[in-house]
Amino acid sequence: MTTTWRHLPAPAREIAVTATDAVDAARARDAEAYRPAVERLAAADRAGLVLGGVVRLLLEEGHPDGLDGDDVRQVLERCVRAAAPWWPDVDPHVLLVLLAGALGVYDPGDDDAPPDPAAVARHAPLLVADLLAVTGRPFADYLTAAFGEVARTELHD
Template sequence: MSTPPRTTDPVALTRALTRAVAALGADDPEGFEAASVALAAMDAGQVRTVLGRVLRGALEELHPDGLDADDLRAVVQRCTRSAPAWFPALDPQLLVVALVGALGEHPEEGEAPRAPHEAVLRHGLLLAADVVPRTGRPLRAHLDAALAEVRRAETVEMP
């Protein structure tokens, strides 16, 4: 008998993402740890999809004419410089993996370091804490838009 896929409650996902990003902004390592552990326990695909859509939406708002390599490099450099000193195992390569994944691209085998879901997730949260406030819209607005897009995509029938 196969195990049914895990689903994540959108309210719990929204709360955990909000807590994680707020903890980064408040320099709260304990709050970040608790929220990121809660997120890591949720369905990885769903968490990646929503966080990726949040990041992609924010980046598209900030760069309406499109992103280029210099824009992406600047995001990674800014996140690396602004990361809290307590951020566990900050790795600029994992910032790139999280950023490129949010844009829907996935590196070929061997092009990027293999890392556990939780490590990439934490780096994605760091990106969200840096990028989303620059849009001038609250994280909740980005989360609502991402969840609406996920719901819309789930209702579209495949041919």
């Protein structure tokens, strides 16, 4: 089943379509499809926020009792090992920052600037694809939930 995302406003629809393309390419380990998908994703305003929500939801579902340092290390190692053969530009540090950010524990120090939107776009789909392999549920379910959380947060701010 394919989700059309027609019900979303244009900016959110662009995030949904490009994120889906990027995650699908990551799941297929298709670097030729992944490169243009993540370039489009990097241009989509707030895509990192939405994908961070997806990562958090996936982590919560995959680790209902919470995550400890070993769990984070296992997720990071599994993701890097899965991505490196077909996407050699994978950066473990960026993945770690994305994990920490999704968990709400990332605090950039004076010497550690957060990854730019292009780095987030190149790495978040790798992390999502890896975590989806654990849950087995469709990406669209998590993406829809993440959009809902972003909308709720914006209403309360």
